[in-house]
Amino acid sequence: MPALSPTMSQGNLTSWKVKVGDEVAPGTVLAEIETDKATLEWENQDDGFIAKLLQEDGARDLAVGTPLAVLVEEEESVSAFADYRPSSSGGQESQREQQQQQDQAQPSTTGSEAKQEPAKPKVQANSRIGPAARLLLEHSGLSANDIDPTGPNSIITKSDVLKAIESGSKPSTSAKPQEAKQSQPQPQEKPQPSKAEPAAPSKSDDSSSRAKSDESSQQPQQKPAGKQQPYTDVPNSQIRKIIAQRLLDSKQKIPHLYVRADADIGKLTEMRSSLKEQGMKLSVNDFIVRAVALALKQVPNANAAWDDKAEQVRAGASVDVAIAVATDKGLITPIVKAADTKSLQQISKEVKELASRARANKLKPDEFQGGTFSISNLGMFGVDFFSAIINPPQACIMAVGGTRKRVIMQQGALAEKQFITVSLSADNRVWDGETSSAFLNAFCSNIQNPVKLLL
Amino acid sequence: MHGRALANALRRATSSRAESSAPVLNRLWSRNQQTQAASDDSSLLEVDVVPYSTHRIDSPGTTVNTTKAELQQFFETMYRMRRMEIAADMMYKAKYIRGFCHLYDGQEAVLVGMEAALTFKDSIITSYRDHCTHLGRGGSVLEVMAELMGKANGATKGLGGSMHMYKVENHFYGGCGIVGAQVPLGAGLGFAHKYRKDGSVAITMYGDGAANQGQIFEAFNMAALWDLPVLFVCENNHYGMGTADYRGAKSAKYFTRGDYMPGIKIDGMDALAVKNGVAYAKEYAVANGPIILEMDTYRYHGHSMSDPGSTYRTRDEISSMRQLRDPIERIRSLLLNNELLDTAELKKIEKAIKKEVDSAVEEAKAGPLPKEEMLWKNIYKDTLGMHMRGRDSKTKIKLT
Numbered sequence: 011m012p013a014l015s016p017t018m019s020q021g022n023l024t025s026w027k028v029k030v031g032d033e034v035a036p037g038t039v040l041a042e043i044e045t046d047k048a049t050l051e052w053e054n055q056d057d058g059f060i061a062k063l064l065q066e067d068g069a070r071d072l073a074v075g076t077p078l079a080v081l082v083e084e085e086e087s088v089s090a091f092a093d094y095r096p097s098s099s100g101g102q103e104s105q106r107e108q109q110q111q112q113d114q115a116q117p118s119t120t121g122s123e124a125k126q127e128p129a130k131p132k133v134q135a136n137s138r139i140g141p142a143a144r145l146l147l148e149h150s151g152l153s154a155n156d157i158d159p160t161g162p163n164s165i166i167t168k169s170d171v172l173k174a175i176e177s178g179s180k181p182s183t184s185a186k187p188q189e190a191k192q193s194q195p196q197p198q199e200k201p202q203p204s205k206a207e208p209a210a211p212s213k214s215d216d217s218s219s220r221a222k223s224d225e226s227s228q229q230p231q232q233k234p235a236g237k238q239q240p241y242t243d244v245p246n247s248q249i250r251k252i253i254a255q256r257l258l259d260s261k262q263k264i265p266h267l268y269v270r271a272d273a274d275i276g277k278l279t280e281m282r283s284s285l286k287e288q289g290m291k292l293s294v295n296d297f298i299v300r301a302v303a304l305a306l307k308q309v310p311n312a313n314a315a316w317d318d319k320a321e322q323v324r325a326g327a328s329v330d331v332a333i334a335v336a337t338d339k340g341l342i343t344p345i346v347k348a349a350d351t352k353s354l355q356q357i358s359k360e361v362k363e364l365a366s367r368a369r370a371n372k373l374k375p376d377e378f379q380g381g382t383f384s385i386s387n388l389g390m391f392g393v394d395f396f397s398a399i400i401n402p403p404q405a406c407i408m409a410v411g412g413t414r415k416r417v418i419m420q421q422g423a424l425a426e427k428q429f430i431t432v433s434l435s436a437d438n439r440v441w442d443g444e445t446s447s448a449f450l451n452a453f454c455s456n457i458q459n460p461v462k463l464l465l
Numbered sequence: 466m467h468g469r470a471l472a473n474a475l476r477r478a479t480s481s482r483a484e485s486s487a488p489v490l491n492r493l494w495s496r497n498q499q500t501q502a503a504s505d506d507s508s509l510l511e512v513d514v515v516p517y518s519t520h521r522i523d524s525p526g527t528t529v530n531t532t533k534a535e536l537q538q539f540f541e542t543m544y545r546m547r548r549m550e551i552a553a554d555m556m557y558k559a560k561y562i563r564g565f566c567h568l569y570d571g572q573e574a575v576l577v578g579m580e581a582a583l584t585f586k587d588s589i590i591t592s593y594r595d596h597c598t599h600l601g602r603g604g605s606v607l608e609v610m611a612e613l614m615g616k617a618n619g620a621t622k623g624l625g626g627s628m629h630m631y632k633v634e635n636h637f638y639g640g641c642g643i644v645g646a647q648v649p650l651g652a653g654l655g656f657a658h659k660y661r662k663d664g665s666v667a668i669t670m671y672g673d674g675a676a677n678q679g680q681i682f683e684a685f686n687m688a689a690l691w692d693l694p695v696l697f698v699c700e701n702n703h704y705g706m707g708t709a710d711y712r713g714a715k716s717a718k719y720f721t722r723g724d725y726m727p728g729i730k731i732d733g734m735d736a737l738a739v740k741n742g743v744a745y746a747k748e749y750a751v752a753n754g755p756i757i758l759e760m761d762t763y764r765y766h767g768h769s770m771s772d773p774g775s776t777y778r779t780r781d782e783i784s785s786m787r788q789l790r791d792p793i794e795r796i797r798s799l800l801l802n803n804e805l806l807d808t809a810e811l812k813k814i815e816k817a818i819k820k821e822v823d824s825a826v827e828e829a830k831a832g833p834l835p836k837e838e839m840l841w842k843n844i845y846k847d848t849l850g851m852h853m854r855g856r857d858s859k860t861k862i863k864l865t
Contacts, residue, residue, distance in 0.1 A: 012558030012559070013558050014558065014773075015771065016563065016771065035787075036765065036787065037780070037784050037787055039780070050773055051773065055551040056551065
């Protein structure tokens with residue numbers, strides 16, 4: 011790994027630009043390396059052939075001096091390196107190879123040094139142990155002798171005990187600490203469940219060990235209750251990081267106002283099926299988008315956003331409605347611009363097209379940034395009702411649930427109706443109670459009389 | 466690239482010619498040269514070089530005499546310089562060399578041709594791109610590499626670093642870090658030669674980046690006024706750090722910038738053209754006074770090791786320079802086409818030089834660091850037993 015900037019101590023190999031067998035000349039770009047400052051191209055200085063690439067694309071945090079590739083002078087030598095591993099010594103053909111042996115000598119010596127450390131004489135731990143460390147010791151069943159103290163004056167610290175627990179070190183079998191544990195099981199274990207100990211994944215272990223020590227006070231139980239359950243870390247992609255950040259911002263900073271209504275979609279379902287017979291397939295979502303757009307036009311106060319910089323309401327210029335689309339990378343909200351001017355068919359086509367492009371990651375920035383209103387529909391997943399989090403800088407998001415059949419009283423008789431529940435989460439700085447109820451009324455009247463949507 | 470840049474790039478990619486003629490595309494140096502096959506070391510080879518552009522002076526002849534021995538020496542020296550700079554690049558990237566490091570690869574022909582026309586009695590002073598100048602003035606690769614790594618067996622005992630290499634016994638006055646500061650100093654060296662009447666010249670080298678500085682014109686004036694035997698050599702590698710020459714100078718014809726002073730523009734990638742031009746200029750300068758020589762050359766690396774060198778010029782430009790105008794390749798083809806050496810012999814020479822450079826690098830890595838007292842040696846004539854404060858107030862060092 012070359013130091014491409016004077017302050018660089020480690021780098022990431024973003025991508026290789028050559029492959030095994032390629033002929034390289036001075037000036038050929040070998041790879042893109044991400045330094046502490048920027049991503050730079052790594053140029054070759056020697057004539058030769060690439061015999062082996064020792065690191066993969068995307069390898070991170072490689073220290074300066076780590077061998078990255080093998081360069082040989084003759085093309086015939088390339089095959090000799092097919093199974094080359096950095097620790098073993100292959101055929102020494104080129105000077106570069108010798109230099110890499112130099113670099114390899116360094117990591118191998120540090121490796122052997124690390125192995126020597128356990129052979130160092132054990133430091134006698136100080137008898138002073140802090141209360142947190144002591145608690146952990148008893149809880150885990152380890153004794154002070156098992157742990158390497160790293161605190162000042164050889165004191166065992168809490169992190170030392172945690173490290174010992176994590177590495178799964180077996181407790182020593184000396185009788186003295188066992189008695190110590192035995193003698194104070196009850197008073198100690200009571201406060202334990204209330205503490206949020208990372209080494210206490212199972213309260214049941216506490217109770218079981220307590221039960222056991224109750225049963226057999228003669229034979230002390232040495233159950234290392236602090237054993238960690240295996241887990242896997244799922245690295246966060248850039249998109250997910252940003253989504254997480256924005257959601258947190260939104261929830262923390264925007265005063266959410268939740269308003270909910272049920273809408274009778276009987277007439278809408280009829281209209282849908284009659285249109286389907288005539289060959290036009292529209293989804294409930296298309297109707298909802300149009301209903302929302304018209305409602306926003308009818309209640310102009312609702313089509314606004316909160317301008318964070320000016321700290322005031324900013325009216326939206328046109329009715330741009332965003333649809334939440336789930337992609338495998340995360341949730342994205344492409345916008346249907348000027349939705350009030352578009353017919354149901356146009357909306358349906360546009361939503362389909364935007365959704366497919368969103369899943370293929372081909373949206374342009376202005377197609378998903380902006381807008382004043384979002385619609386999130388989880389109805390197809392069997393959700394009845396949910397509340398969504400506002401997508402800043404928009405002022406409102408409508409969460410639509412699935413269709414439910416319900417029986418209501420109508421003119422003294424039982425009638426079966428189909429309802430959907432819509433839940434608005436609105437920015438209370440922009441929408442007050444009056445606006446939100448006006449909007450909901452307009453929306454429900456639009457949805458319940460879908461003929462209005464055709465206007 | 467826009468029109469003017471494209472035209473300039475084409476002009477550079479082909480060769481330096483008389484300013485009025487159109488650029489010749491795809492010119493291979495071997496085609497233009499009429500040569501006689503020479504089989505032994507000393508028999509003369511006649512090589513044609515590109516015509517020179519001149520200002521207020523007659524052009525030197527364009528037929529250069531050379532021998533197999535000379536061409537081989539050119540090849541070896543330039544290859545050694547190239548490998549040394551490559552090794553410096555790798556050592557810098559491995560953090561054995563720190564601080565500034567300005568590399569000269571691509572420009573080797575300028576020095577090699579110059580040294581062929583000069584003696585060690587002539588003085589040279591140059592800028593911070595001086596690793597190869599030290600080599601040309603009789604230094605060794607070990608001295609340069611050790612100096613770069615700051616070791617005590619370096620050219621200036623590890624105290625100077627990349628930019629301050631000296632060899633006073635061969636009249637090499639460094640290595641100067643301040644851009645353009647060396648030009649008036651070089652005029653002074655010429656004054657000394659004239660004063661001593663020793664028949665030698667002073668060569669003061671600067672780059673296109675420095676060429677617009679005021680003190681250079683003051684130096685021109687005084688040198689011309691007193692007819693000093695000075696060769697003002699402008700190494701025009703076309704980029705002052707990152708600024709193209711035509712973007713920084715109203716007139717990028719640096720050989721004419723002396724106005725009243727004659728000037729010659731030489732193809733700096735052709736060692737023979739350089740040798741011929743410098744010999745001609747030296748003769749002129751000793752007899753008449755100062756002259757400007759503009760070397761049309763190119764550096765493959767960036768300005769320094771902190772500069773990737775690809776943000777202000779395209780990689781295509783660099784690789785086309787490597788293919789069409791590389792100085793080492795030029796000499797190699799001369800040797801091969803005239804059957805003076807064959808590929809196997811050349812490879813042997815290359816291997817030997819690679820080994821030499823590698824062992825010098827290893828030796829330099831193993832070299833000792835300068836002793837602590839070098840921090841204050843050569844600063845006081847008489848230290849008077851003073852104490853110097855060390856890194857903190859508790860440390861006091863007695864100066865010796």
